Amino acid sequence: MxxxxxxxxxxxxxxxxxxxxxxxxxxxxxxxxxxxxxxxxxxxxxxxxxxxxxxxxxxxxxxxxxxxxxxxxxxxxxxxxxxxxxxxxxxxxxxxxxxxxxxxxxxxxxxxxxxxxxxxxxxxxxxxxxxxxxxxxxxxxxxxxxxxxxxxxxxxxxxxxxxxxxxxxxxxxxxxxxxxxxxxxxxxxxxxxxxxxxxxxxxxxxxxxxxxxxxxxxxxxxxxxxxxxxxxxxxxxxxxxxxxxxxxxxxxxTLGGWIRTQRLERCRRELLRPRAAQAGVAAIAQRWGFVSPSHFSRVFRAAYGMTPRAWQLQGRSEAHCGDSHGAPTEK
The missing domain is CATH 2.60.120.10 (Jelly Rolls)
Structure with missing residues (x-):
C-alpha cells in the first residue's frame, strides 16, 4: 500500500x-x-x-x-x-x-x-x-x-x-x-x-x-x-x-533467433527418442511452440541440413546398427 x-x-x-x-x-x-x-x-x-x-x-x-x-x-x-x-x-x-x-x-x-x-x-x-x-x-x-x-x-x-x-x-x-x-x-x-x-x-x-x-x-x-x-x-x-x-x-x-534455436534443439533431441515414432514430427514441433509443420521443417533443415523426418530415420538406423552415440551425425 x-x-x-x-x-x-x-x-x-x-x-x-x-x-x-x-x-x-x-x-x-x-x-x-x-x-x-x-x-x-x-x-x-x-x-x-x-x-x-x-x-x-x-x-x-x-x-x-x-x-x-x-x-x-x-x-x-x-x-x-x-x-x-x-x-x-x-x-x-x-x-x-x-x-x-x-x-x-x-x-x-x-x-x-x-x-x-x-x-x-x-x-x-x-x-x-x-x-x-x-x-x-x-x-x-x-x-x-x-x-x-x-x-x-x-x-x-x-x-x-x-x-x-x-x-x-x-x-x-x-x-x-x-x-x-x-x-x-x-x-x-x-x-x-x-x-x-x-x-x-x-x-x-x-x-x-x-x-x-x-x-x-x-x-x-x-x-x-x-x-x-x-x-x-x-x-x-x-x-x-x-x-x-x-x-x-x-x-x-536476436531474441527471435535465440528462441528458434532453443526450440529446434529440443525438437532435435526429442525426435531421436523411442516414443517419437508414435508421437509424430508435427506433434513434437507443436509441443515446442512451432505452429506450422511446414515452417518447422524449413527451419529445421536450414539448421541441421536435413528434414526432421530424415533426421529421425537416420537416428533410428544408426541406433539399430549399434552406433556408439545412438544419434545421427549433425551436418
Missing amino acids: PTVLSTAPLTAADRAERWHEVVSGTFMPMDVNLLEREPSPGKIVSNRLGTLDISRVQAGPQVVRRTKRHIARDDRASLIVSLQQRGTATKEQDGRETVIGPGEFSISDSSRLFRIKLEEEFAFTSFHFPREELPVRDADLRALTATTFTGEEGSAALLATYLARVAREAEGFDEGVGRRVSATALDLMVMLIDERRGRSASEGSPVAAASLERVKEHVLRNLGDPDLSPSTIADAHFMSVRYLHKLFQLEGQ
Missing part, C-alpha cells in the same frame, strides 16, 4: 513547517523554503519496490537545498531520477545549472550539494536508488547530474518510458516483482550513463547480464507456448520491447 502524506488538512500558517518535515522524512534531510505567502497544499504519495523508492510529489513554489550540514547528518548516498510532469524545475549540482520541463527528467546525487528551485505549482515523480547498487564510476555520474534528459531517444527514452510505467503500476506489484523492477531500472540507468559517456553497450554492466539471464529463464520455461512473443516477454519483466531486443544485441544475437 502507498504512503500518502498531505498538508491539505492544515491551515496555511502550519503548512510550511509540516511540509519541511514531510519532504525531509520522505527523501533526505534538506532545507525547504516555500515561496508563497500562504503556502499551497502539498502531497507526496510513496511506494517501495525492492530497493527502489518511488514518490509522486505535487506542491506550490519552493526552493530545496541539500547542504554540507545535511550530508554530514545523513551520509547515505542515493541516486535520484526525477520525471517532471507539471511546472519547471531549475536544478544546480556539480557546477552546472539546468531547467527541467514537463516530459523531461534529471539525475541528482544526494552525497553532494544541490539546489532545486520550483517557481510555480509543480508535479513530478522521483525514483531513489541506493548509490552503492549502481555499478558506475563517480566521475561518470558526476558528469551527468544537473543535465536535462528529454526522454525522446536512445537510452533516455527507454529509462523515461520504463520509470513512468513503473510509477503507474507500482501499487499492484508484489515483493518479487518489485525486486525485478528495481534491477531493470538500475540496468537502464547504467545503459544511459554508458551511452552518454561514450561507451558501447558491449562494455555494459553486470546488471544487464542479470536481466538477460532472467529473460532467458522465463523463455525456457515457456518455450512450448506458441504465443510467446517479444511483447509478452517484455510485459512479464516490466521492460520495453526495445530494451528487450537490446539485451540480446549485447550478445550479438
Whole structure:
C-alpha cells in the first residue's frame, strides 16, 4: 500500500513547517523554503519496490537545498531520477545549472550539494536508488547530474518510458516483482550513463547480464507456448520491447533467433527418442511452440541440413546398427 502524506488538512500558517518535515522524512534531510505567502497544499504519495523508492510529489513554489550540514547528518548516498510532469524545475549540482520541463527528467546525487528551485505549482515523480547498487564510476555520474534528459531517444527514452510505467503500476506489484523492477531500472540507468559517456553497450554492466539471464529463464520455461512473443516477454519483466531486443544485441544475437534455436534443439533431441515414432514430427514441433509443420521443417533443415523426418530415420538406423552415440551425425 502507498504512503500518502498531505498538508491539505492544515491551515496555511502550519503548512510550511509540516511540509519541511514531510519532504525531509520522505527523501533526505534538506532545507525547504516555500515561496508563497500562504503556502499551497502539498502531497507526496510513496511506494517501495525492492530497493527502489518511488514518490509522486505535487506542491506550490519552493526552493530545496541539500547542504554540507545535511550530508554530514545523513551520509547515505542515493541516486535520484526525477520525471517532471507539471511546472519547471531549475536544478544546480556539480557546477552546472539546468531547467527541467514537463516530459523531461534529471539525475541528482544526494552525497553532494544541490539546489532545486520550483517557481510555480509543480508535479513530478522521483525514483531513489541506493548509490552503492549502481555499478558506475563517480566521475561518470558526476558528469551527468544537473543535465536535462528529454526522454525522446536512445537510452533516455527507454529509462523515461520504463520509470513512468513503473510509477503507474507500482501499487499492484508484489515483493518479487518489485525486486525485478528495481534491477531493470538500475540496468537502464547504467545503459544511459554508458551511452552518454561514450561507451558501447558491449562494455555494459553486470546488471544487464542479470536481466538477460532472467529473460532467458522465463523463455525456457515457456518455450512450448506458441504465443510467446517479444511483447509478452517484455510485459512479464516490466521492460520495453526495445530494451528487450537490446539485451540480446549485447550478445550479438536476436531474441527471435535465440528462441528458434532453443526450440529446434529440443525438437532435435526429442525426435531421436523411442516414443517419437508414435508421437509424430508435427506433434513434437507443436509441443515446442512451432505452429506450422511446414515452417518447422524449413527451419529445421536450414539448421541441421536435413528434414526432421530424415533426421529421425537416420537416428533410428544408426541406433539399430549399434552406433556408439545412438544419434545421427549433425551436418
